Amino acid sequence: VMTEVWRSVDEYFTGQLLAPDPVLDAALEANALGGLPTIDVSPAQGKLLHLLARSVGARRVLEVGTLGGYSTIWLARALPADGRLVTCELDPHHAEVARANLARAGLDAVVDVRVGPALDTLPTLDGPFDLAFIDADKASNAEYFRHALRLSRPGAMIVVDNVVRGGRVVEAGSDDPSIRGTREVTEVIAAEPRVEATIVQTVGAKGYDGFLLAVVN
């Protein structure tokens, strides 16, 4: 019952605050046609990422976990003409769909889709980045965070998605790799003097989850 309320509230505010967007709609259609899972951020969450990137004056953005590039489009649209976004994707088919979506969005010159395990790509990257969005396999979140921090400028923002997991994050003894990875990254961040962090629990069209937001000192 609550999920229906969350969904209709999401739809209400999305209808009020987000302009109709044929390019983003086309990306979601292409994802569905390509058989991609519907695990992109919601429209309201995508716009949050866009606004965060604008707020930090982002010129360079790092993303871990591209899928079909839905969040990538939101983030890349926050960049100036000479901005750059590097996004890491394991699955070549996801990357192919994303590249087509980004080309349709007119962002192929701004976005660099790197195919392969993110832990192979990240050590090859040079910073500094102004914002990092971590949204791939959750088991590796702590490693992704360490790379994002290494690649960040002071004042950069690091966003980790899906940290609440329907509330299951509090299950300390869980053997679910996603729960363990989420708890591990939280512990790493808690012990890391170079960042200040908080979390935002979210409900909406995508259920009950949350973002961890960290700012690099």
Ligand code: SAM
């Ligand atoms: N950020 C996307 C969005 O909101 O539109 C959603 C990303 S989806 C939740 C996670 C993606 O991470 C999937 O496309 C998956 O193939 C990719 N992935 C999984 N393991 C990975 C790895 N080791 N390296 C890079 N990408 C990985």
